[in-house]
Amino acid sequence: MGVRKPEDTRSFALCAHGGAGKTSLAEAMLFDNGNITRMGSVQNGNTVSDFQSEEQKRNISISTSLMTLERKGKTFYILDAPGYADFTGEMSAAIRVADTAVILVSSVGGIEVQTSKAWEYAEHHNAPVSFVISKMDRENADFDKVLADIKSQFSNNALPVFLPIGSADKFTGVVDVLKGKAYMYKPDGSGKFTESEVPADMVSSCESAKEALIEAAVEMDDALMEKYLEGESISDSDLERTFKQAVAKRRIMPVAALSSTMNIGVPQFMDFIADYFPSPVDIGAVEGAEPKVDAPFSALCFKILADAFVGKLSFMRVYSGKLSSEGSNIYNLNQGEDERISSFKLMTGKDGKDVKEVIAGDIVAIPKLQSARVGHTLTTKGGFSTQFKPIEFPKPVYSVAVIAKSRADEDKLGNAISRILEEDCSLTFEKNPETRDNVLSGMGDMHIDIVLAKMKERYGVELDTKTPQVPYRETIRKMSEAQGKHKKQSGGHGQYGDVYIRYRPLERGAGFEFIDSVVGGAVPRNFIPAVEKGLREYMTAGPLAGFPVVDFSAELYYGSYHDVDSSEMSFKLATRLSFRKGIMDANPVLLEPVMDVEVTVPERFMGDVMGDFNSRRGRIMGMEGHGKLQVVKAQCPLAEMFRYAIILRSMTSGEGSFSMEYSHYEEVPGDIAKKVIAAHKKEDEDEE
Ligand SMILES: Nc1nc2c(ncn2[C@@H]2O[C@H](COP(=O)(O)OP(=O)(O)O)[C@@H](O)[C@H]2O)c(=O)[nH]1
Ligand SMILES: [Mg+2]
Known part of the structure; x- marks a missing residue:
């Protein structure tokens, strides 16, 4: 690699509904670019991107993986995000850190739920978008219908840059609209193609597609727009420049037709990415971070992986400046911690390649970084000074209570779960203080299943699950008064305590209030704290069904004592008698x-x-x-x-x-x- 510049970086997130073909597209890109010599398949569980064992077992992606390649002098960072609803947080984070969102829509299945989610996230992050209409080799593939749906449901700015030649088993190549050329493929999946003229029956559709692109592109430049409206022709260099701006500004959302598994149209799409996808410089400053190498260094940690293969890796997107791996520290702005770094890795699936220096726009992994968590801002001490906005993850909606199968499992549970929590931001683990359940919460049953499988495989921790208990509470609905008298005075040192307590309902959420209105020393001062303490203890397990009692007041208003036999303990036990009777008399409810x-x-x-x-x-x-x-x-x-x-x-x-x-x-x-x-x-x- 020569001197690298932020202008030469292309980062994009592949996002879509599960099964639209993201992982297969990433695999085809690596193959066509010569990074791998054999194309793996999702079914065989041997793609570069789906390298985690749970992904290979289930034949689906469950976390975002990063692939890096060089194409036409540009560095591509490909983020392959999982498409299933249970992992939507991963998709949102990938779109946040990539410069472009590539939304795949199957030419057969069309727009699905997670396609809309991907679109929403791209809108939310104001990310440039490109659409891929995938699986053009499949029976019933319908490019025109899917394109029309994209336009009507998402945006009219979706404009084709690659048109399919034929479809289903007659899908033989693509027309490059901007170049006005056709690329015809061998039907053997080898990815070998020849350039030729646009087929006669597609000349007019190609021309009108190009006209639509020019019309949108010239909007970026008023002078050019005028020339265009006056009927002057637009030069290739003017078109190239404004077209690129239009993509960066979301005025054009390029649409490409291709097939990954038949390997048709992928190299052309990659060249298009190198030529026209925005670089970090085209995107401009992000939250105050200038995409320049001479700006202070800043990066956002967006993913942590603690896989058995790779050890611990923290993934970061660099937004500004540069940093060498030799003798450098990274300063964690959220934690205020300075940490030595060993190396930066350009990642392709589970494999990393050392790189000495990272610059604005790069997406790399750092091994063995301790302090960084997802969403943290990384810089150098005294460098970049504002924290990036945290990465948003959806709140968990599905919970199970987990129980360690054995004592050994219980001992390992804490460590294992904290490591899984580091890499999975849509997971929570909490002990419910009321029900004492250990509650594991995530986005759905598949998510939780995968977490349990990881716990077992990586850390040898086996867990049973059950439905969590509802943290019910008890309260009262009317006022009651109850005496509690504890008396044991047969022989030796006796016990004597006697209290009268009035219980009243309080409004919802008010908790508990203790009122002392004893007059004339009916209960001596030094025993009153024991009464309050007793109440606070007994209210954690109410008389109705053992749940905490809330939203009531207890007023100690009268009692009696014995000079010798009264003690704190006697008064506490007397309080217990009053409490149980008083609550049961006050119309208790759940x-x-x-x-x-x-x-x-x-x-x-x-x-x-x-x-x-x-x-x-x-x-x-x-x-x-x-x-x-x-x-x-x-x-x-x-x-x-x-x-x-x-x-x-x-x-x-x-x-x-x-x-x-x-x-x-x-x-x-x-x-x-x-x-x-x-x-x-x-x-x-x-x-x-
Ligand atoms: N016929 C055909 N099948 C494809 C193509 N791309 C992906 N598939 C298949 O569709 C399924 C889902 O693909 P995958 O890449 O895992 O989709 P993802 O969930 O979006 O990553 C797999 O069985 C793939 O082999 C394609 O271009 N043509
Ligand atoms: Mg996938």
């Missing part, structure tokens, strides 16, 4: 957590989704239209939501998505409360 839920579905599923909420005690709070999608807002008890990720997927054939967060506690309806109470009484007996 409370359950209620969630705010937002479901996004195509309009035709609205009725099903709303009907389903009725059957799970949900309340519809509102509806909003977003294009072809409808958002249903509802409140629903947590107890009814544990399997919702699976239920919604089957109800909408995978086209629905949802998010939820805790809203408030509410009374459990009587019949259901009875069942919960009975079940917990039984559990308590079983334990005893």
Whole structure:
């Protein structure tokens, strides 16, 4: 490599619905460019990109992988993002750090749920977009229909730059619209092609496609636009310049037809990427980071991988400046930690190649970096001074409680899970202090299955799972007064405590309040703290079903004592008697957590989704239209939501998505409360 410049970098994220052909396209690119000598396939589990064992077993991508290649003097950074809904956070992060989003749409399947997600993320990050209409060799491939759908659902700026010659088993090549040339392929998947004239029956469609490109490109330059409108012809160099600007500014979203597994049209698309995709310089400054080598060094850590093959790797996208791997430190702006670095690696799947220096625009991995977490800003001490915005990950929506299978598994659990959490930002692991469940939460059942498989394979930790317990609570609905008297005065040092406590309901969320209104020393001052302490202890397990008691006040207003036999312990035990009786007399009820839920579905599923909420005690709070999608807002008890990720997927054939967060506690309806109470009484007996 000679002196590298940010102008020579092309980074792009392959994103799409699962199965649209991203991983196969990355493989074909590596093959056609001569980086690999044999083309692997997703079915055989031997592609460069899907190198993790869980990916090879399942024949799908589960985390973003990076591939690096050189083409026409440009460095390509290819991010192959997973397409399944469970890993949508990975896709969003890939689009955030790449300069262009390449959205694949299958020529057979058309636009699917995650295609729309990819588009939304690209819009959100204001990323330049290119569309690939993939699998043109498949039966029923329909380029025109898919293009029309892209235009109507996403943007009219989607304009073809490569037209397919034939389709299905007659897909034999592509027409390069800008060059006005055809590329005809051998039908053997070898990727060998010859350049020729545009077939006669495609000349006019090629010309009108080019006209559309010119029309959009000249909008970038007023003077050129005028020339064009006056009928003057546009020179190739003017077109090239404005075309590139139009792609960077999202005025043109180039559309290419190809087949990865038949290897048709891929080399031409790569050359197009080298010529026309924006470089970091075309994109311009990102959050104050100038894409120049003489600016302060800044980079964003967007991925951590702790695979058995590769050890720990932190992936970063460099936004400004440069940094040599020799004798350098990296300063973590979020942690305030300075760390020695050993090397930078240009990654292709699991393989890394050392590179001495990184510059603005590069996407590389750093081995053995300790402090960096996903979303951290990396710089040099005293260098770049503002943190990049954190990378957004969707909140987990599917939870299981995990139980170690053996003592040995339990011992290893903490370490294993913390390493998996480092690399998986849409996963959480929390001990619920109320139910004492260890709750593992992610984006869906497949996500959790994969995490459990990784735990076993990488760290030898085996876990059982069960539905998490609902953290119910207890409260009271009316005022009560209860005396508690503890008296044991037969022989020796006796025990005596006697309290009168008034229990009152407080508003939801108020917690607990202790009121001391004892007058005249009916309960001596030095024993009152023992009464309060006792209450705070007993309220963690209420008399109704053993759940924490909340939202009430306890007023100690009267009592009696014995000069010799009273003690703190006697008063605590007296308090316990009062508490149990007082709560049971105050019309106790069970409370359950209620969630705010937002479901996004195509309009035709609205009725099903709303009907389903009725059957799970949900309340519809509102509806909003977003294009072809409808958002249903509802409140629903947590107890009814544990399997919702699976239920919604089957109800909408995978086209629905949802998010939820805790809203408030509410009374459990009587019949259901009875069942919960009975079940917990039984559990308590079983334990005893
Ligand atoms: N016929 C045909 N099949 C393809 C093509 N590209 C990918 N596939 C197949 O489609 C399936 C999904 O491909 P994959 O690359 O894993 O898609 P991804 O989920 O988007 O990464 C695999 O079985 C591929 O072999 C193509 O161009 N033509
Ligand atoms: Mg894939």
